[in-house]
Amino acid sequence: MIVFLAKDKLPALLSELNEMLEVVAPVRIGNDTAFATWVGQPIDFEKNPQISPTEFLLPQREVLFKYIQHSGRYVFEEVEPKSKLILGMRPCDLNAVKVLDKIFGTEPFDKLYFRRRRSAILAVLNCSKPEETCFCSHLGAGPECIDGFDLLFTELDSGYLIESGSSVGMLILKEHSDLFQEVKSVYLAEKNERISKAKETLNSRPNLSKDKIMGALETADWESMGNNCLSCGGCTFVCPICHCFNILDLGVPDGERLRCRDSCILSGFSRMAGGVNPRKSAGERIRNWYFDKFQFIPENTGLLGCVGCGRCISVCLASMDRWSLKVPR
Amino acid sequence: MSDYIPMQAEIIDIDIESSNTYLISLKILEDIDFCYRPGQFVMVSVFGLGECPISITSSPTRKTLQLCVRRAGRITNGIMDCLVGDIIGIRGPCGNGFPLEIMKKNIIIAGGGSGFATLRSLVNYIVDQRSKFGNVAVAYGARTRRDLYFMQEYKGWQQAGVDVGITVDIGDESWKGDIGLVTSLIDKFKLPQGSAAICGPPIMINAVATKLMDRGFDHSDIFVSLERHMKCGVGKCEHCMIGPYHACKDGPVFSYDKVKKLL
Numbered sequence: 001m002i003v004f005l006a007k008d009k010l011p012a013l014l015s016e017l018n019e020m021l022e023v024v025a026p027v028r029i030g031n032d033t034a035f036a037t038w039v040g041q042p043i044d045f046e047k048n049p050q051i052s053p054t055e056f057l058l059p060q061r062e063v064l065f066k067y068i069q070h071s072g073r074y075v076f077e078e079v080e081p082k083s084k085l086i087l088g089m090r091p092c093d094l095n096a097v098k099v100l101d102k103i104f105g106t107e108p109f110d111k112l113y114f115r116r117r118r119s120a121i122l123a124v125l126n127c128s129k130p131e132e133t134c135f136c137s138h139l140g141a142g143p144e145c146i147d148g149f150d151l152l153f154t155e156l157d158s159g160y161l162i163e164s165g166s167s168v169g170m171l172i173l174k175e176h177s178d179l180f181q182e183v184k185s186v187y188l189a190e191k192n193e194r195i196s197k198a199k200e201t202l203n204s205r206p207n208l209s210k211d212k213i214m215g216a217l218e219t220a221d222w223e224s225m226g227n228n229c230l231s232c233g234g235c236t237f238v239c240p241i242c243h244c245f246n247i248l249d250l251g252v253p254d255g256e257r258l259r260c261r262d263s264c265i266l267s268g269f270s271r272m273a274g275g276v277n278p279r280k281s282a283g284e285r286i287r288n289w290y291f292d293k294f295q296f297i298p299e300n301t302g303l304l305g306c307v308g309c310g311r312c313i314s315v316c317l318a319s320m321d322r323w324s325l326k327v328p329r
Numbered sequence: 330m331s332d333y334i335p336m337q338a339e340i341i342d343i344d345i346e347s348s349n350t351y352l353i354s355l356k357i358l359e360d361i362d363f364c365y366r367p368g369q370f371v372m373v374s375v376f377g378l379g380e381c382p383i384s385i386t387s388s389p390t391r392k393t394l395q396l397c398v399r400r401a402g403r404i405t406n407g408i409m410d411c412l413v414g415d416i417i418g419i420r421g422p423c424g425n426g427f428p429l430e431i432m433k434k435n436i437i438i439a440g441g442g443s444g445f446a447t448l449r450s451l452v453n454y455i456v457d458q459r460s461k462f463g464n465v466a467v468a469y470g471a472r473t474r475r476d477l478y479f480m481q482e483y484k485g486w487q488q489a490g491v492d493v494g495i496t497v498d499i500g501d502e503s504w505k506g507d508i509g510l511v512t513s514l515i516d517k518f519k520l521p522q523g524s525a526a527i528c529g530p531p532i533m534i535n536a537v538a539t540k541l542m543d544r545g546f547d548h549s550d551i552f553v554s555l556e557r558h559m560k561c562g563v564g565k566c567e568h569c570m571i572g573p574y575h576a577c578k579d580g581p582v583f584s585y586d587k588v589k590k591l592l
Contacts, residue, residue: 247566249378270569272557278557
């Protein structure tokens with residue numbers, strides 16, 4: 001099913017959806033754009049936010065369970081996540097969700113992740129405005145979304161084309177049919193034009209295919225990369241696929257066991273209680289990060305661990321040339 | 330129930346193995362049949378402090394679940410500060426354990442330092458089913474005599490027909506046994522080719538494995554139990570990555586040919 005929504009009707013659609021679900025959308029906060037719970041703020045589809053919407057599937061901090069001491073023993077309580085509609089997720093991030101689904105779906109199945117994942121409706125936005133650091137088309141992760149979405153938005157001059165990709169998506173389109181208009185063939189032509197324009201922009205950039213990156217990994221000088229790296233972990237916190245986490249307790253005698261995002265770039269990540277650290281130097285840690293994305297995740301899941309969203313490039317404090325792996329001197 | 334919710338277990342006994350190591354016996358308070366294999370581990374929770382991986386020290390052939398805990402950090406301190414009757418959390422068993430179905434009948438077990446705790450499970454498993462195994466030898470090295478674990482059990486193992494060699498790095502006048510590295514003990518055993526189970530610091534694992542390969546052991550018959558920082562215990566959190574493997578899910582026991590280059 002495919003419909004057309006005029007630009008001025010978007011808030012109306014969202015507030016109708018907001019009655020049933022929590023709507024998450026890219027909204028303007030100060031001079032920046034970020035994914036946040038929508039409560040009427042203006043939507044901003046211009047920029048791809050620095051923190052990816054996978055944040056709402058694997059939050060920075062989530063409660064695994066609460067423990068309550070009760071006559072010498074403990075009672076555990078779980079917290080049920082709310083249903084969400086994530087609007088404006090770009091194809092790169094949708095591909096990242098596919099990788100996370102595989103990682104958390106392999107035995108043993110991570111129930112907590114899938115409780116969030118199952119209750120999330122993904123309304124993807126075809127990418128017509130790639131950021132300066134993007135290279136998704138070289139890794140086959142964008143700019144056009146083919147499958148895996150519930151709803152697919154394409155921004156046009158006067159409104160949005162909305163396609164359904166699942167039964168949930170179809171139901172939403174049918175339920176709110178009074179807001180939509182019929183699709184004219186000029187709209188479809190405009191969609192194709194916008195996407196091919198985005199593809200052109202991306203393809204004109206230096207080729208960063210998997211083979212090229214793998215070749216660079218083989219010959220990289222990890223030690224000088226490590227000397228250059230500030231070990232801030234920024235690249236891992238913005239990466240939509242990075243999913244390392246820590247488990248910690250808060251509160252005595254009653255409290256919460258939390259799952260918090262962690263970063264393999266931080267020096268204490270692999271340090272054991274006795275003080276032995278298998279990945280002591282920053283170089284070893286960066287090497288592990290790259291090999292995880294381009295070798296280990298593909299070996300374990302069959303999908304590439306990088307979607308070319310370019311966030312790690314734009315966030316890097318040391319301005320490392322992350323993909324040619326050359327260190328500025 | 331979420332996989333991250335632990336079972337509750339009551340501490341029913343605490344033995345002091347060395348100045349900083351206790352052997353803790355547990356009774357699981359949940360109505361389940363807790364089955365495990367030698368070489369597996371559990372995630373132990375002290376509520377309010379967190380969770381850490383501790384290898385199972387008892388053999389599945391015996392009734393009581395035992396964990397050997399050494400004071401090393403925040404959570405192990407918390408476990409050791411517990412008293413008999415206190416409740417802790419147990420999640421698991423995690424990991425693969427020693428692949429007894431593919432291991433040969435003749436087995437050499439080599440442990441260094443606190444790494445010997447996980448091997449005690451295997452030794453007692455073999456002792457309890459002695460007829461299923463051939464020649465079995467145990468080589469164990471610790472820093473000093475005071476750091477040796479399970480001293481009261483060596484005699485029983487020898488009586489069951491297991492060769493036992495013990496060595497310390499630093500001897501004193503009270504120590505009448507061997508002084509030196511675990512590798513020197515291996516020369517003493519007249520063990521025919523078979524499988525090996527090793528746990529200890531990487532440098533010791535490499536030395537022992539090299540020595541065994543010189544004696545004709547195949548590198549795929551040498552099984553090493555590796556130690557890594559772990560958080561989730563189910564292969565998701567990436568703390569314990571060793572190359573493409575997760576030590577908590579694909580390990581902690583690996584055949585030496587898989588991890589030789591990664592140690």
